[in-house]
Amino acid sequence: MSDNYKFFNHKKCEFFPCHKTDNPNEFNCLFCYCPLYALGKNCGGNFKYTDKGIKDCSNCLLPHNKNNYDYIMSKFQDIIKIAAIND
Template structure:
């Protein structure tokens, strides 16, 4: 897949690939997930408790790194921004 506004792959990143088990079309565009602060994001997440605080853990989530989810993420962000 070619780098574009919907897709970016950074193989020079020292953390690449940050998630195992994804195809060659690993999308780095949303390296920091824009849905992290959303409690009902569509990704696979777990929660841990540390110092009495509930912390979202997205280590096993690959949703934002799948190229086919770009449009879904944008729609979620638009919907969330309008609320």
């Protein structure tokens, strides 16, 4: 079985690439909007917080790395915990 479902490169997108990269052919667009953003400081990416406390991911390529599909999928239980209603 191939792993083609783990990678999507959308060169025709008007925003491609949305982050600076030296290798646009390896740029993964599958997670165009990073599902790990909600994890804040626990996302594992290269981010910083602005002076106003906003998470700035403009220098992060974690979701766009061709080899990070399994890492992102491994974090979904953490995302579910954040999204759960805790009555």
